[in-house]
Amino acid sequence: MKKYDKLVVNAAGRLVPTIINGKPAVPFMGVGKYRPSGVKHASSIPTCLDYPDDGNKTLASLTEALKKCGLKDGMTISTHHHLRDGDLVSNAIFDIAHEMGVKDLVWFPSASFPCNEPLIKYLEDGTINRIEGSMNGPLGKFTSKGGMKGCAVLRSHGGRVQAIQDGEVHIDIAVIAAPVADPFGNANALSGKSACGILGYSLADYMYADKVIVVTDNLIPFPCMPMQVQGNYVDYVVVVDQIGIPEKIVSGTTEVTKSPDRLLLAEWTAQFCDEAGLLRDGCSLQSGAGGTSLAVGVYMEQILKSRGEKARFAFGGSTKYMVQMLENGTLDYILDAQAFDLEAVRSARENPNHIDLSVFQAYNFHSKGNYTSMTDIMILGATEVDVNFNGNVVTHSDGLLLHGIGGWQNCLHAKTVIIPIPLFRDRIPVVVDEVTTICGPGDMIDVIVTERGIAINPKRTDLIEKMKNSSLPIKTIQQLKAEADAICGVPEKIDFDDEIVAVIKWVDGTVIDSVRKVK
Amino acid sequence: MEHNKTATIGNKGKGVRSDCQVFLEILDSGGINIELVSKVNALYGKSIRRGIEEILVFFDIKNAKVVIEDSGALPFVMAARMEAAVKTLKKTDKEFLLPFFKQNNYQTEQDKNRISRLYLPGNTPSLMINAGIHHPDGIILDLEDAVAPDKKFEASFLVRNALRNLDFYGTERMVRINQVPRGLEDLDFIVPHNVNLILIPKCESAEQIHLVNSRIAEIKAKQKNTGNIWLMPIIESALGVLKAYEIAMAAENVVALAIGLEDYTADLGIRRTAEATESFFARSMVVNACKAAGKQAIDSVFSDVADMEGLKQNVLRSKALGFDGMGCIHPRQIRVLHDNFAPDDAEIAKAKKIVNAFIEAKEKGLGVVSLGTKMIDAPVVKRAQKTIDLAISTGKISKNWREEDNEKI
Numbered sequence: 001m002k003k004y005d006k007l008v009v010n011a012a013g014r015l016v017p018t019i020i021n022g023k024p025a026v027p028f029m030g031v032g033k034y035r036p037s038g039v040k041h042a043s044s045i046p047t048c049l050d051y052p053d054d055g056n057k058t059l060a061s062l063t064e065a066l067k068k069c070g071l072k073d074g075m076t077i078s079t080h081h082h083l084r085d086g087d088l089v090s091n092a093i094f095d096i097a098h099e100m101g102v103k104d105l106v107w108f109p110s111a112s113f114p115c116n117e118p119l120i121k122y123l124e125d126g127t128i129n130r131i132e133g134s135m136n137g138p139l140g141k142f143t144s145k146g147g148m149k150g151c152a153v154l155r156s157h158g159g160r161v162q163a164i165q166d167g168e169v170h171i172d173i174a175v176i177a178a179p180v181a182d183p184f185g186n187a188n189a190l191s192g193k194s195a196c197g198i199l200g201y202s203l204a205d206y207m208y209a210d211k212v213i214v215v216t217d218n219l220i221p222f223p224c225m226p227m228q229v230q231g232n233y234v235d236y237v238v239v240v241d242q243i244g245i246p247e248k249i250v251s252g253t254t255e256v257t258k259s260p261d262r263l264l265l266a267e268w269t270a271q272f273c274d275e276a277g278l279l280r281d282g283c284s285l286q287s288g289a290g291g292t293s294l295a296v297g298v299y300m301e302q303i304l305k306s307r308g309e310k311a312r313f314a315f316g317g318s319t320k321y322m323v324q325m326l327e328n329g330t331l332d333y334i335l336d337a338q339a340f341d342l343e344a345v346r347s348a349r350e351n352p353n354h355i356d357l358s359v360f361q362a363y364n365f366h367s368k369g370n371y372t373s374m375t376d377i378m379i380l381g382a383t384e385v386d387v388n389f390n391g392n393v394v395t396h397s398d399g400l401l402l403h404g405i406g407g408w409q410n411c412l413h414a415k416t417v418i419i420p421i422p423l424f425r426d427r428i429p430v431v432v433d434e435v436t437t438i439c440g441p442g443d444m445i446d447v448i449v450t451e452r453g454i455a456i457n458p459k460r461t462d463l464i465e466k467m468k469n470s471s472l473p474i475k476t477i478q479q480l481k482a483e484a485d486a487i488c489g490v491p492e493k494i495d496f497d498d499e500i501v502a503v504i505k506w507v508d509g510t511v512i513d514s515v516r517k518v519k
Numbered sequence: 520m521e522h523n524k525t526a527t528i529g530n531k532g533k534g535v536r537s538d539c540q541v542f543l544e545i546l547d548s549g550g551i552n553i554e555l556v557s558k559v560n561a562l563y564g565k566s567i568r569r570g571i572e573e574i575l576v577f578f579d580i581k582n583a584k585v586v587i588e589d590s591g592a593l594p595f596v597m598a599a600r601m602e603a604a605v606k607t608l609k610k611t612d613k614e615f616l617l618p619f620f621k622q623n624n625y626q627t628e629q630d631k632n633r634i635s636r637l638y639l640p641g642n643t644p645s646l647m648i649n650a651g652i653h654h655p656d657g658i659i660l661d662l663e664d665a666v667a668p669d670k671k672f673e674a675s676f677l678v679r680n681a682l683r684n685l686d687f688y689g690t691e692r693m694v695r696i697n698q699v700p701r702g703l704e705d706l707d708f709i710v711p712h713n714v715n716l717i718l719i720p721k722c723e724s725a726e727q728i729h730l731v732n733s734r735i736a737e738i739k740a741k742q743k744n745t746g747n748i749w750l751m752p753i754i755e756s757a758l759g760v761l762k763a764y765e766i767a768m769a770a771e772n773v774v775a776l777a778i779g780l781e782d783y784t785a786d787l788g789i790r791r792t793a794e795a796t797e798s799f800f801a802r803s804m805v806v807n808a809c810k811a812a813g814k815q816a817i818d819s820v821f822s823d824v825a826d827m828e829g830l831k832q833n834v835l836r837s838k839a840l841g842f843d844g845m846g847c848i849h850p851r852q853i854r855v856l857h858d859n860f861a862p863d864d865a866e867i868a869k870a871k872k873i874v875n876a877f878i879e880a881k882e883k884g885l886g887v888v889s890l891g892t893k894m895i896d897a898p899v900v901k902r903a904q905k906t907i908d909l910a911i912s913t914g915k916i917s918k919n920w921r922e923e924d925n926e927k928i
Contacts, residue, residue: 260850261649398561426536426591427559451652487648487686489594491562 003151004500004514012390012438016511020503021130021150023168028512031443036509040366041167044210051235055184055222058237062089062215063096065236066173069211071097074104074129075172078209080201081111082177082189082338086248089177089215089240091118098127106150108169109133110160110201111404115248123148132169133160134404135502140394143501144401146517152401152502154394154515157337158363158370158410159505161204165366166509174209176202176234177243181216182224185234188356189339190226190349192218194244197318197339197348199228203358206233217243228356254319254341256298257291261451265420266295268472269379269449274303276466278377278416281307286315286372286411287379289340292420296379297321304330315362315375318344318354326353335371337362337407363410365507370413378414382421384435387477389442389457391419392435394504397428399494399518401502405439409507412444416463420449429484429491431455431477436494438513439504448477455480495519526607528673529600530642531588537645539592543604546582551575557589570594574601577615595684596644596677603673619683619712626746627691627715629774632656632912633751633815634844635856636693640665642674647681651688653850659693662705663720671697675708682712691715693751699727703734710738713746716774721782722752723759725769732770749774751817755782760801763808775815777846778805781822793829795836806841820846827855834859861913862906870910871920873903878921 004017010027018025026034051057059065077097079090090109097105105128107119112131117138122128130150135143143152155163163169178187179194189196194217206212212234219239224231257263273279279300287293287300298321304310310329314322316336320343325331327347335357339345347354362371372378383403384392393408395401411417421430431450446463448455453475456463467474497517506512524545531540539557553571555564571585585601592600595617602615636657639646642665650658660681666674678694694709695718696702702719709717719731728750735748750773752766759766760783767776780798784791791797802818809816818837821830830852837845838860845856862870872890877900880888888895910916917923 260653263851264652427593428562428591451649487593489563489566492565494561 004503010511012441012512014438014513016503016514017151017500020153020511025503026510028506028510031441034508034510036166040165041170041208043208055231057185057231057234058183058219058239060238062092062213062238062240065213065238066093066096067100068236069173069213071100071102071173073102074106075102076106076108076132076170078108078171078174078205079110080176080199080205081109081113082196082199082201083194083244083249084196085113085115086194086245087113087115087177087243088245089175089243090116093175094119094122094127098122098125103127104129107131107133108160108171110157111406112136112139114138120147134406135401136404137402140401140403144399144515144518146497146499146501148501151500152515153505154405154502155505156363156405156409156507157201157359157407158365159405159507159509161360161363162365162507162509163505164204164208165364168509171205171209173211173213174202174205175213175215176206176229178214178216178229179243180218180220180224181214181229181237182220182222182231183237184222185212185214185229185231185237186222186224186227187214187216187229187231188224188226189228190345192216193246194218194242194249195345196244196249197345198316198336198356200337200356200358202229203360204364206230211235213238215240215243217241226356250339250345251341254289254294254321255291256295256321259291261422262292263295264451265422265449266292267299268454269296269418269420270299270303272418272447272449272454272467272470272472273300273377273416275470275472276416276463279303281309282312283376284313284374285311285377285379286375286414288381289317289319290381293379293381294319294321296420297325301325301330315371316344316357318347320344323347323351323354326351335362359407359410363407363507365509370410372410373413373415375414376416378411378417380408380411380417380419382419382430384430384432385419385421385445385448386432386435386442387481388434389445389448389477390435390438391440391442391445392437393439395437395515397432397436397491397494399436399496399516401515405504409440412440413507416446416460417444418447418449419445423450423452423480423484424488427488429488431480431484432491433481437504437515441512448480450480452483453480524608526604528604528607529592531590535590535645537591537593537596537648538643539587539589539597539600541597541600541604542584542586543601543608544584545580545608546584549582551580551582552584554584554586555589557587557591559589559591567597570597571601574598574605574615578605578609578611578613580605580609592644593648595680599676599680600673603676606676607672617680617684620686623683623685623687623692624713625689627749629747629749630815631691632844632909633691633775633817634860634913635847635853636691636817636844637847637850637853638665638695638820641678641694642666642670644677644681647685650850651686651690653853654688655690655847655850655853656844657691657693657716658687659695659718659846661695663695663697663702675705679708679712682709682714693718695720695753699730703730706731706734706738710735710748711742714748716749716751718777719750719752720779721755721759722766723756723762725762725765728752728766728769728773732772748772751775751777753777753779754801754805755779756786757783759783760804763805764811767808767812767814773814775817775843776805776809777817778802778819780819793833795833802840802842810841815843816841818842818845820848821852822848824849824852827851830855831859857913860909861915862910866906867910867916870903870906871924873900874907875921877903
């Protein structure tokens with residue numbers, strides 16, 4: 001089977017394959033242009049007759065569970081990154097598969113982390129054919145150098161649910177690592193030594209997979225409530241000593257940046273939102289867990305508080321700073337798919353206004369509406385943006401694939417998307433002529449905040465009008481690009497190999513760009 | 520020409536950013552051999568090699584081994600490292616200069632605000648690159664205490680290149696030279712490159728000012744440079760304190776005296792405290808010398824960068840003593856200085872009344888300015904006008920405050 005075939009130029013002007021890993025693929029047609037029809041995919045039909053009446057689905061080992069699920073060549077195995085860099089379960093699955101001599105598996109994780117580096121040996125020996133998900137750090141580098149047998153497919157969190165629902169990805173076995181579970185398979189993440197707060201990425205997987213295994217290191221008698229995972233979808237429950245390394249699952253504490261340059265970015269971002277009238281009583285927002293994003297949140301909180309106003313809801317990943325807003329009354333609700341620190345886990349457990357939420361509700365394309373498009377202010381990062389406001393989050397300027405998309409593409413649907421980023425990082429320009437990889441079309445990115453000026457997308461005439469008397473340094477994106485070039489020098493063009501090693505899916509399942517092998 | 524010697528210049532290793540280390544060995548034969556390890560190789564590898572070759576040609580070096588370990592050094596940084604390496608091995612009067620950034624070609628006023636001056640170590644490029652975006656009143660490239668003795672040689676090239684090719688975003692361009700007489704040599708690296716103000720450390724006599732000024736005059740004559748260069752001597756010893764007035768009056772281009780309390784307390788053999796009662800006399804002497812001489816008085820830096828409230832209290836005490844500004848060692852300190860050296864609301868309200876009375880009296884052709892039943896002297900009006908100017912420049916009130924106040928009525 002060829003990794004990919006039949007290249008065409010898509011609506012973003014990028015050359016992409018229309019056959020990927022032997023399956024047909026639709027090239028990106030423009031935002032909101034692709035409208036699939038038909039019916040949703042479904043899993044094979046179970047009957048309760050095949051499950052124990054006493055509700056006890058426990059098995060002695062993960063090996064036994066995988067065997068009972070019929071693990072064989074070419075299957076698709078899904079896992080999740082709820083345990084982040086402390087995850088011990090994903091690697092264990094493929095250790096077992098390797099021992100069983102199974103080949104050509106497709107790993108379908110919601111995200112990978114540096115802890116998954118040991119899987120490179122299974123990509124090399126053919127146990128795993130390819131990854132469809134995210135490739136972070138070492139796995140990204142391995143993929144960029146052309147090491148993967150199949151063509152990698154990168155999807156957003158919402159795009160992952162989309163691919164499950166339209167049947168492009170059929171999950172044979174979903175393995176869910178759960179910090180607490182009962183023998184029936186009900187599970188959550190609120191307690192136990194591996195508590196990570198929320199299991200927001202697993203819903204579509206367990207609903208649509210043929211077989212579902214819950215792995216826990218903390219089995220309690222039925223019922224395990226609240227059920228973030230519903231046992232009615234679960235085939236087997238396996239108890240192990242340890243599903244993760246606690247200090248790598250959640251950080252003890254997340255901290256705002258101490259860098260004066262990043263703090264300036266954050267301050268300007270909050271001031272921009274305020275002056276543009278976006279930050280107001282009843283607004284909604286999302287801001288990530290990076291040091292700069294956290295600082296944006298802190299400045300926004302100060303502004304809201306000074307006027308006695310509050311935000312209606314904020315999307316997680318949650319941190320102690322968001323929890324602080326919730327607890328001091330500057331925020332009504334946290335809607336949360338993952339908790340980043342111990343304070344966030346505590347809040348998710350104790351506070352009824354800290355709501356666990358699946359990406360199924362927030363991000364999914366095949367959904368009757370989405371939460372993200374209702375959000376007023378969206379603060380995101382990027383590795384690069386270009387003069388047409390296109391954004392890149394997966395590759396660096398040297399072409400190496402180093403990050404996953406996460407929820408980034410989905411979040412672009414918010415009302416105002418603001419990206420605070422430095423103009424350059426150690427001589428590497430961040431504002432460039434053309435992004436190395438398009439992950440988000442320029443139509444959807446509204447404001448770029450850099451330490452040397454703020455550029456507003458010309459399409460947002462409303463924001464331009466509101467900010468025309470601002471004391472903030474409003475510039476054009478071309479001016480910012482020229483400043484970056486004047487300081488860093490005009491970068492040389494990267495000399496890529498022709499071979500495609502990965503494709504980037506847009507939220508609707510179409511192919512927006514290809515990633516080429518780095519020489 | 521000396522042969523077969525090596526030079527290693529610059530910095531590398533964990534935590535080093537925007538810098539590079541250059542190893543240079545001049546050889547007798549074999550041509551030029553450049554080894555480049557760079558995190559920006561994919562984007563700038565070719566231009567880095569071209570730049571290195573250009574410098575070698577400029578200094579007439581035909582056979583050499585060059586090893587560059589680069590952590591994202593900007594071109595002016597790499598050129599400074601390379602030139603310092605060449606000049607460690609080879610005597611030459613030639614200077615390799617990149618084209619002067621035209622946006623750095625500005626002069627500053629004698630009595631401009633100098634509330635905040637941000638100190639930057641003269642051999643640390645990563646701290647220089649974004650300094651201007653925080654808009655202190657001045658940026659000090661420090662060749663003295665912030666540079667280790669064995670790094671002073673390479674720092675002078677970096678500071679020279681920074682004056683030419685680092686965007687200062689309109690802030691006053693300052694350099695702290697080494698103590699005179701050694702500091703006189705530093706002047707060759709800064710005077711021809713549009714430095715606006717020179718800080719003279721551990722100043723103890725008018726004579727030191729004269730030495731600096733005569734060397735500046737010599738360099739300027741050669742360069743046909745007509746720009747103003749202001750001086751800010753730093754008082755850092757008991758002798759300096761007692762000579763403060765003499766130093767302030769030493770020359771027309773002395774615009775301010777600064778006080779350095781670390782060295783001063785060391786000179787007295789006492790401990791520096793947060794309350795600073797031990798240096799009350801010294802600070803008062805400097806303030807009085809400055810006021811008597813019509814110069815600005817600048818206070819010592821506050822060294823706990825995490826303690827913003829402590830800094831604020833320090834600024835308020837400093838302002839109450841009569842200081843006009845203070846040094847900073849971290850960009851986050853700048854705002855605290857501007858906010859707290861700025862006049863407060865009561866001061867502004869009073870100054871507005873006086874300035875309004877003065878303007879109205881002038882409009883009516885009255886020779887005497889009065890507010891209510893009180894007559895106002897000229898120095899009072901002048902001080903009120905200064906308060907208003909400071910309130911405008913620190914963003915406390917608008918430039919058009921009179922019209923705006925009238926509209927409100």
